[in-house]
Amino acid sequence: MRFRISMIILLTVIISTETQEQIKTSLNPGYEQRIKDYVDTLKIFDTHEHMFNPEMLKSTNFLDFSLLLQQNSYDGFVSAGMPDSTLKQLFIEPLAPKEKWEIIRPYWNNSFNTVYNRILLLAIKNLYGIDDLNESTVETLSLKIRKAYEGDWFNHVLKDLCRIDYVIEDGENVGDKYDYFRYAKRFNSWLTLRTKYSIDSLAVMEVEPIYTLEDYVKSLKNAFESALKKGMVAVKINVSYKRTISFDNVTPETARKVFHSLINGNEDFTLSPQEAKPLQDYMLHQLLALAEKYKMPVAFHTGLQAGGINIIDNSDPRLLANLFSEYPDINFVLFHGSYPFGGELTTLARNFKNVYIDMNWTYSISPAYAERYLNEWIEAVPVSKIMAFGGDQRCVENTYGNLLIAKQIVSDVLIEKVRNGYLSESEAKTVAKMILHDNGVKFYNLN
Ligand SMILES: [Zn+2]
Known part of the structure; x- marks a missing residue:
């Protein structure tokens, strides 16, 4: 009996292995290079950046090698022991x-081992012909950076070298010129509100008084509609830097109570995070109602926080x-491959038809993670729901370096999938x- 059961198991294993191996069988020699070359010819959609305006950069004291340290390398230095006061000094003092x-x-x-510093080295080697970052190269590199920005460097790197045809910028830093x-x-003025002062400054900014919860909701609607007129293509929610992304469905009465306690307080009145949460949650639902009405996609920061903020549960x-x-009816995209919640992201994107994956920033966190989960997502999630590139950087040099790593990982994962017969060469290219x-x-509705 035991023998028969073992035979059945063995036969099942043989059959299922054969089935898997037979998905795609025709391998034409040279497919590795052809896939790499194909990836290199592609136009790129960059889903997420925080670029400094290149015009504005010229008037700052960090148009030198330190530009490339923003922000990942600086976060790494703090993690490696740099005091906050030293970091401030670097930003404020006009140092050579x-x-x-x-x-x-x-x-x-x-x-020096961390991937963002390796990406920096890759970028300065390819873009500025400088092989290392040290006391004998920082001056030459800085001169080369200043010289480059005198010309059309910003467009040259993004358009000519990276072949990027769209960038989604977080905020309006870059301006209409591009x-x-x-x-x-x-x-965030509506989603992280805790102080009376914030309501007053919002009223001044929006040029309308805010006395009631309805006024407050109206100010959000006005801000949303004016952003639409200016060309907003998505709502970005990054409140996990300040609070949890667990949102309850709050009644207007409950939200109104919190609002009243705030509006009736002194100018310096501040609610605790717990006290403020019901009002913030209520406003999040108001924001999502607007996104739904105007068919606006919603991007959530998920996972690792930058800048040494470290409440990963949020x-x-x-x-x-x-x-x-x-x-x-709202399409949600979860940023940063939800690092380190890649498996959790798999289940959400697989089970909710309105949840998409965005791998921006993952290449600067851990290329090994990006590779591991891209491999999984290609197996577990409809390919139409995966976006594999966003730099999440402040300068074009770092976006360029991130893109090189991204292309390498996308190519490597796809080559492996062709090698083991999971995809054909032409499917890999698709x-x-x-x-x-x-x-x-x-x-992002740009077609
Ligand atoms: Zn970002």
Whole structure:
């Protein structure tokens, strides 16, 4: 009996293995290089950046090698022991490149291994012909950076070298001059409100008094509609830097009570996070109602926080599941591959038809993670729901470096999938084009 059972198991294994191996069988030699070359020819949709305006950069004291340290390398230096006061000094004091380097050097030596610093090295080698970052190169590199920005460097790197045809910028930093930029808008004044002072400043900004909860909701609607007129293509929600992304469905009465306690307080009155939460949750639902009405996609920051903020429980993507069910007509995208919640993201994107994956920033967090989960997502999630590139950077050099890593990972994952017969060569190319370009165009309604 035991023998028969073992035979059945063995036969099942043989049959299922054969079935898997037979999905795609025809391998034409040279497919590895052809896939790499194809990925290199693709136009790229960059789903997320925080670019400094290149015109504005010229008037700052960080148009030198330190530009490239923003913000990942600086976060790494702090993690490697740099005191906050030293970091402030680097931003405020007008130091020469060599003086900056002397301050940075011990922390660079502690963190040279991290991927954002490797990406920086890749970028300066390819873009500026400089092989290392050290006391003998920081001055030359800084001169080359200043010289480059005198010309049309910004467009040259993004358009000519990266072949990017759209960038979704977080906010309106870059300006109208760059017609391939579109922008996502945050509404944090409504989602993280805790002080009386914030309501007053909002009223001044929106040029309308705010006395009641209805006034407050109206101010959100006005801000939303004016952003629409200015060309907003998505709502960006990054409140997990300040609070949890678990949102309850709050009645107007409950929200009104919180609002009244705030509006009746003194100018410096502040609610605790727990006291403020029902009002903030209520406003999130108001914002989603607007997004639904205007068919605006909604992007959530999920997972790892930048800038040393470290309450990872606040940004667990599973906390959003109730919103995905409640707003089936809104398309939600979860940023940063939800690092480190990649498996959780798999389940959400697989089970909710309105949940999409965005891998922006993952290449600067851990390429090994990006590779592991791209591999999984290609197996578990419809390919139309994966967006594989966004730099999430402040300068074009770092976006360029991130894109090189992204293309390498996309190519490597797809080559492996062709090698083991999971995809044909032509299917792999279709996947590459969708995840690096076409899905972004569709998701942000730019076609
Ligand atoms: Zn970002």
